[in-house]
Amino acid sequence: MERRTSWWRLLFGDQGCKKVTAMTERLAGIVCSLSLFATALYGQEAKLQRLHVAWSTIGGTTSSLWVAKEADLFAKHGLDVQLILILASTKAASSILAGDVDLGLIGSTAPVLARLAGGDLVVIANTTTYAIFSLMTQPDITQIQQLKGKILGVVRFGSVSDIGLRHALRNHNLDPTRDVQLLQIGGIGEMLAAMKAASIHGGLLPPPLSLDAKRLGFRELMDPDKVNLRFSQSHLSVRQAYVKEHPETIRRFMRALVEGIHLLKTNKEFSLKILKKYTKVDDPAALEETYKIFALKYLPPAPYPTEESVRTILDLVSSSQPKAKAANPREFIDPTFVRELDESGLIKSLYR
Numbered sequence: 001m002e003r004r005t006s007w008w009r010l011l012f013g014d015q016g017c018k019k020v021t022a023m024t025e026r027l028a029g030i031v032c033s034l035s036l037f038a039t040a041l042y043g044q045e046a047k048l049q050r051l052h053v054a055w056s057t058i059g060g061t062t063s064s065l066w067v068a069k070e071a072d073l074f075a076k077h078g079l080d081v082q083l084i085l086i087l088a089s090t091k092a093a094s095s096i097l098a099g100d101v102d103l104g105l106i107g108s109t110a111p112v113l114a115r116l117a118g119g120d121l122v123v124i125a126n127t128t129t130y131a132i133f134s135l136m137t138q139p140d141i142t143q144i145q146q147l148k149g150k151i152l153g154v155v156r157f158g159s160v161s162d163i164g165l166r167h168a169l170r171n172h173n174l175d176p177t178r179d180v181q182l183l184q185i186g187g188i189g190e191m192l193a194a195m196k197a198a199s200i201h202g203g204l205l206p207p208p209l210s211l212d213a214k215r216l217g218f219r220e221l222m223d224p225d226k227v228n229l230r231f232s233q234s235h236l237s238v239r240q241a242y243v244k245e246h247p248e249t250i251r252r253f254m255r256a257l258v259e260g261i262h263l264l265k266t267n268k269e270f271s272l273k274i275l276k277k278y279t280k281v282d283d284p285a286a287l288e289e290t291y292k293i294f295a296l297k298y299l300p301p302a303p304y305p306t307e308e309s310v311r312t313i314l315d316l317v318s319s320s321q322p323k324a325k326a327a328n329p330r331e332f333i334d335p336t337f338v339r340e341l342d343e344s345g346l347i348k349s350l351y352r
Contacts (some may be wrong), residue, residue: 048080049249054096054104056089057160058188058279059206060294061128061233064303065105066274068260076259077252087187088156093121096237103238103253107160111237112313115332116323122243123305123333124250125236125257128298131229133164134210135222136195137202144172144221153185153194153203160233161188161204167316168204168227189280206233207293208279211286231312235305243334254337255346261303262350264295271295301351302342305333 051074055062065083068074074081086092089107093114096104103124108131111121141147147169154162166176176182183200185191191203192213202221205213214220236257243250264271268291275287310329318324341347 048075048078050080050082051103051249051253052082052084052101054084054086054092054101054106056086056092056104056106056110057206057234058085058087059132059209059233060275060290061132061206062105062278063271063275063290063294064127064257064261064264064299066278067264067271068256070274070277071260071263071270073256073259073263074253077256079249079252079256081253081256087190088159090156090158093119093237096121096239099239102242103236103250105234105236107155108232108235108309109158109160109163109313109317111235112310112332113158113317113321116317116321116327120240121237122240123235123237123310124243124335124337125254125303126232126234126300126305126309127236127261127303128233128294129300130224130298131160131164131227131231131233132224132293132298133161133204133206133227133229133233134213134220134224135165135168135202135227136192136205136210136213136218137221138195138198139217139219141201141219141221144174147174147201147221148179149181150201151181151183151199153183153191153200155187155191156184157182160229161191163313163316164227164229165204167229168222171228208275208281208283208286208290211289212281212283215283215286231309231316232306235309236303240334250337251340254341258301258303258338258341258347259350261299261301262347265299265301266351268295302338302347304335304338304342307333 055065069081069083084101086095089110092104092106093110095101097114097119105127111123114121152165154165169176185194188205188209191205192209194200195218272287272291275290281287307329310332314324314327314329
């Protein structure tokens with residue numbers, strides 16, 4: 001030790017030696033602080049609760065979920081949310097029931113059908129007041145009656161694209177079981193690809209894919225008003241058993257989601273980037289229109305699940321689902337968590 005001190009004194013002198021010693025102590029303090037900071041960060045990450053969340057629609061109806069994820073709002077509330085794309089809402093509902101995912105923002109008809117079949121799925125939030133779809137067709141189809149004998153695509157039987165299409169056809173005096181052929185495609189993006197390949201003559205598409213289809217030359221045979229789907233496009237669904245076992249997890253998730261809705265509505269630039277990332281649509285006009293439709297027009301700040309939405313779906317499926325006629329819409333929803341946030345004043349405070 002004495003020899004080492006002598007070398008320091010030869011190099012720096014007595015004063016220099018003191019300065020070097022002080023500097024060493026400061027460096028040691030910095031290293032210690034950084035170590036403690038890293039440990040704290042690690043501890044924070046370690047405390048995040050992993051949550052697997054399914055989503056099934058590539059469109060504006062899922063945008064609040066995407067924004068909440070990309071803005072780290074779930075992490076803010078102690079959740080490590082892993083978003084899992086399951087293109088068919090009926091498959092997503094089955095995954096929730098099987099416990100493969102914890103909850104899901106999925107096509108609204110799937111959880112209703114699953115509950116009719118005996119599952120314990122319950123809807124805890126809606127992200128739109130209406131299902132926004134256009135019936136897009138090949139350009140040579142100019143009238144609805146020309147759909148007779150044609151092949152129309154649906155994601156899967158029982159999905160919103162299927163039940164909504166059947167509803168729209170019946171409203172225009174076409175029988176979906178006799179006048180057209182319905183073909184399961186497997187995904188909304190795949191629907192547009194099938195139209196490009198001329199494998200199908202048309203199908204229901206949500207923005208921004210419907211707007212992308214217009215740009216490619218396909219015809220909007222029915223706009224959303226004519227399709228007239230007066231029920232929520234997506235339902236945030238979870239097993240009742242999970243709600244009973246993990247109510248605080250659901251509360252934290254819902255707090256992050258309503259903050260995501262607020263961010264979507266108030267930060268257009270960020271939201272457009274997220275829409276582009278998840279929809280893979282590059283057309284600025286299509287993204288802008290999607291933003292206006294979903295963020296500003298149809299997305300409520302308080303995303304209450306509604307009996308009206310479920311009742312409409314039950315009416316639409318009653319011809320093929322006998323249990324739907326006697327079902328009580330109230331048993332399909334649980335507005336508890338949105339109501340708590342609303343009545344606490346948290347949602348209103350976000351918009352002040």
